[in-house]
Amino acid sequence: GNPLLLRQETLKAGSDSQSLDTYLVVPENENLFGKYYNLTSQLTENSIKMNDGGVVITQKLAEVLKIGRGGTIKVRDADNNLYSLKVSDVAENYMQNYIYVSKNLYGKTFGKDVSYNVIAANCGQNKDMLAKNLLKDGSVINVTFRDDVLQQAGSGNKSLNNIVVLLVVVASMLVIIVLYNLTSINMSERKREIATLKVLGFNDRETNQYIYRETFLLTLISIGVGLLVGIPFHRFVIGAIESDTDVYFKNIHAASFIWSSLIIMLVSGIMQIVTYFKIKKINMIESLKSVE
Secondary structure: OOOEEEEEEEEEEEOOOOEEEEEEEEEOOHHHHHHHOOOEEOOOOOEOOOEOOEEEEEHHHHHHHOOOOOOEEEEEOOOOOEEEEEEEEEEOOOEOOEEEOOHHHHHHHHOOOOOOOEEEOOOOOOHHHHHHHHHHOOOOOOOOOHHHHHHHHHHHHHHHHHHHHHHHHHHHHHHHHHHHHHHHHHHHHOHHHHHHHHHOOOOHHHHHHHHHHHHHHHHHHHHHHHHHHHHHHHHHHHHHHOOOOEOOOOOOOHHHHHHHHHHHHHHHHHHHHHHHHHHHHOOHHHHHHOOO
16 A cells, blocks of 8 residues: 655653653544554544544543543653643554644644654565665664564563463462361361251261352352452452553453353362262261260
């Protein structure tokens, strides 16, 4: 496709007390810009078209600085000049902070013509050779490929996935410890009751079901409470680990609820088997003779 000329510069957005590094992007051809950049509204999920009435900022910028549609964002350039820009929309974006400005609005706000310093283009297959040839030219400082950016983002997510797996394993171990201790305490305190049930003719399976019923009910209640509390807690944790330039998905798929519940039920089932064998070992005569 046709290459797109862009103006990209680094600015400080926000106030003196809280500012973020952000990239100001000005396209030379706004129609062609839509073929390279898919700006989607964070609220409506509709495509955003740039206009001369305001700028488009990315969601992390809007979230940190608490600016929405119709608001005003203040930016400082490298010479410490302060400018105010009206926000026309907030776009979805998950890496870095950007402010997208039309060339007419740029000229009106900054009082100068746009000097383009970036070319966006489809490079084809042999990207390494292209990068090598471009860098030989003294006028080209850097070459960045979309695939490399995606790979970098994927590597970061992979590290995060490893942490999530570790947390799941530790949480599962905690469930095992809690259920085991709860079951052991329950049986220890009700030894005479279990022995009495055996004397009355209850077999080991029936006795196990009778004793474990409370633990099973507590497990179901815990799952329900955990699923309800888990949603806001998940959002809090994800928000805490996000940097000022990255955004993570905060949606939880239904499969996550199902798997977490199944893991708890599996552990609960294993504990019931452990309880069954412990009940079999209880000596009726000794238990009934013991003094509480």
